[in-house]
Amino acid sequence: MTVSLLEQLIDALRVLPGVGQKSAQRMAYHLLERQRDGGRRLADALAESMERIGHCKRCRDFSETELCPTCASSARDAQLLCAVETPADRLAIEQATGFRGLYFVLQGRLSPLDGIGPRELGLDLLAQRLEEGEVRELIVATNPTVEGEATAHYLAQLARARGVQPSRLAHGLPLGGELEYVDRGTLSHAFGSRVEIRE
Amino acid sequence: MTVSLLEQLIDALRVLPGVGQKSAQRMAYHLLERQRDGGRRLADALAESMERIGHCKRCRDFSETELCPTCASSARDAQLLCAVETPADRLAIEQATGFRGLYFVLQGRLSPLDGIGPRELGLDLLAQRLEEGEVRELIVATNPTVEGEATAHYLAQLARARGVQPSRLAHGLPLGGELEYVDRGTLSHAFGSRVEIRE
Ligand SMILES: [Zn+2]
Ligand SMILES: [Zn+2]
Numbered sequence: 182m183t184v185s186l187l188e189q190l191i192d193a194l195r196v197l198p199g200v201g202q203k204s205a206q207r208m209a210y211h212l213l214e215r216q217r218d219g220g221r222r223l224a225d226a227l228a229e230s231m232e233r234i235g236h237c238k239r240c241r242d243f244s245e246t247e248l249c250p251t252c253a254s255s256a257r258d259a260q261l262l263c264a265v266e267t268p269a270d271r272l273a274i275e276q277a278t279g280f281r282g283l284y285f286v287l288q289g290r291l292s293p294l295d296g297i298g299p300r301e302l303g304l305d306l307l308a309q310r311l312e313e314g315e316v317r318e319l320i321v322a323t324n325p326t327v328e329g330e331a332t333a334h335y336l337a338q339l340a341r342a343r344g345v346q347p348s349r350l351a352h353g354l355p356l357g358g359e360l361e362y363v364d365r366g367t368l369s370h371a372f373g374s375r376v377e378i379r380e
Numbered sequence: 381m382t383v384s385l386l387e388q389l390i391d392a393l394r395v396l397p398g399v400g401q402k403s404a405q406r407m408a409y410h411l412l413e414r415q416r417d418g419g420r421r422l423a424d425a426l427a428e429s430m431e432r433i434g435h436c437k438r439c440r441d442f443s444e445t446e447l448c449p450t451c452a453s454s455a456r457d458a459q460l461l462c463a464v465e466t467p468a469d470r471l472a473i474e475q476a477t478g479f480r481g482l483y484f485v486l487q488g489r490l491s492p493l494d495g496i497g498p499r500e501l502g503l504d505l506l507a508q509r510l511e512e513g514e515v516r517e518l519i520v521a522t523n524p525t526v527e528g529e530a531t532a533h534y535l536a537q538l539a540r541a542r543g544v545q546p547s548r549l550a551h552g553l554p555l556g557g558e559l560e561y562v563d564r565g566t567l568s569h570a571f572g573s574r575v576e577i578r579e
Contacts, residue, residue, distance in 0.1 A: 185444060185449070186425070186428060186429050186432060186433055186444045187429065187433060187442055187444070189425050189429075190425045190426065190429040190433075192425075193418070193421050193422040193424075193425035193426070194422065194425075196411070196415050196418030196419065196421070196422055197396075197407050197410070197411075197422075198406060198407060198410045199403070199406075204398070206468060206471070207397060207398075207468070208396050208397060209429070210442075210466065210467055210468050211396070211397045212395070212396075212426070212429075212430070213429070213430075213433055213442055213467075214466075214487070216395050217430045219392070219395030220395065220426050220429070220430040221426070221427065221430045222392050222395070223392040223393065223395055223396075223423075223426055224422075224423045224424075224426035224427035224430065225392075225423075225427075226385070226388050226389045226391075226392035226393075227389065227392070227411070227419050227420070227422055227423035227426070228420065228423035228424075228427075229385060230385050230386065230388075230389040230408070230411075230412070230419070231411070231412075231416045231419040231420045231423065233385055234385055234386060234389075234412055243386055243409075243412055245384060245385045245386070250384070267409065267413075268409055268412075269405060269406070269409050272405070288413070
């Protein structure tokens with residue numbers, strides 16, 4: 182039995198994260214019924230992106246040019262370097278904070294059991310960058326998970342060994358969160374790290 | 381400021397139903413990080429589907445050929461015709477039941493306020509089909525909504541006027557549903573339509 186084009190489309194849509202058979206069907210029908218132009222635009226954007234988006238040779242973020250616009254900008258503060266696990270984390274920080282320094286995207290975290298070591302995270306590139314002498318502070322913004330913390334520890338040593346000050350995002354109660362719903366680890370940490378209230 | 385290819389991809393993904401900015405970002409990063417081949421396959425399937433999938437000239441379902449495989453099959457019972465609102469409804473019936481007759485896909489329901497009348501639902505085509513004399517029963521499987529019921533009523537008249545027996549899917553308690561959670565209308569209908577329990 183031959184597979185119809187519609188079945189091929191539904192199957193292909195399942196490559197998207199969180200999209201199962203039912204959602205893929207709904208998406209295919211939606212595009213065919215009401216969004217053929219949008220479907221064509223998506224096809225073009227996908228084809229072009231999969232071919233042309235690579236990694237910035239300086240920060241390892243996704244980029245369609247050898248140097249991403251952030252690394253190429255002269256308006257950013259090259260003394261501050263922020264290391265993140267993923268491009269999504271980089272985007273979150275860029276959108277939420279007023280940070281005007283530069284980034285380094287690890288594209289992962291140390292995970293020896295999965296074969297992800299310093300080499301896979303481009304730490305040779307990062308070490309070289311820190312040795313250039315321009316960076317004064319390495320802001321380590323890995324995730325507050327076991328592997329993220331181990332990675333942060335490793336990066337902090339790497340920075341110190343090159344005379345660069347490492348720093349870490351503060352832990353504590355999330356703004357607007359209710360104390361009773363905060364997890365125990367966070368609450369305990371926030372309590373232990375309490376700060377004096379000044380007048 | 382120019383829009384990067386990545387931003388174009390994220391924007392294009394939002395054409396998919398239920399996909400907002402956050403999901404689109406997650407999808408784009410997922411494809412770029414782990415599924416470039418899958419992304420390329422999706423691009424190809426989309427491009428080809430948007431161009432080549434049209435409607436079956438007999439049942440109005442999506443089809444890449446003039447006549448869909450179901451309409452073209454000699455193994456189906458042409459005396460039974462089942463009218464549904466959408467291709468998704470047709471697929472649901474095909475997958476859930478043992479129905480071996482043919483389908484007619486309205487691609488909508490009567491909705492005069494939205495300018496959707498008999499013409500938009502291809503009812504001229506349906507009337508002509510019923511006049512051919514082969515169909516004996518028209519199973520009306522429109523949705524149990526106000527517009528779906530109005531459409532069912534219209535289709536039943538259209539069938540009767542051509543000597544074809546109309547029928548409607550049974551209403552009642554969903555299998556495995558708990559009585560206390562069934563909506564009032566359904567419960568009231570199921571109660572009124574109760575059937576004798578035979579030995
Ligand atoms: Zn860069
Ligand atoms: Zn057909």
